[in-house]
Amino acid sequence: MTLAPRHHCQARARRSPALDLIALRDLHHDGYLRYAALLLPSAVAPLTIHDAFEDLARCWREVLSTASPTACAWQAVRQRVCTVAGPRLLGPVSHLTAPEQDVLLLHLVLRLPQAEVAALTGTDPAAVHVRLRSLARRLG
Known part of the structure; x- marks a missing residue:
């Protein structure tokens, strides 16, 4: 068996369907x-995450040039979920900023550790x- 030259393997990897995007999705899939x-309804949730990553795949090169591709991925997931859920679903927390809503739902409701x-x-x-300290003060 002969191995392809190193530069050929790297070029092939760059043409692969965004392996770094797949790795990012796989790393955080459970949390998403x-x-x-x-x-969302349980049957719709996985499709919504899939659609968010389809959106990301279309602009992945631009996402990679940002300070935090992970933050961009989260925003794509959040935006897609909120679009599918509709505005009424977040009504009780609509007075909070998006980052405050995120930490409230992820940490206080889903019980994810702060680091996660x-x-x-x-x-x-x-x-x-x-944000959690600020929420604690605001929510009493």
Whole structure:
């Protein structure tokens, strides 16, 4: 068996269907799915995550040029879930900012540890901590 030259393997990897996008999806899939299942019917949640990553695949090169592709992936998931869920679903927390809604749902409702919330959303762990403290003050 002969091995292809190294540059040939690298070129082939670049043409593969965004292996880094697949890795990102696989890394956070359970968290994305738990979030979607919280707000959507269980049969719709996996399809919604799939559709969010289809959206990301179309602009993946641009996403890779951002400071945090993970944050972009979270925004794509969040946007798709909120679109499918409709505006009434987040009504009780609509007075909160999107990042506050995220930490409320992910940490306080789904009980994900703060570090996992930060990893899932592509947010600095300190920012998650600050948002939780702010929410605690606001919600009493």
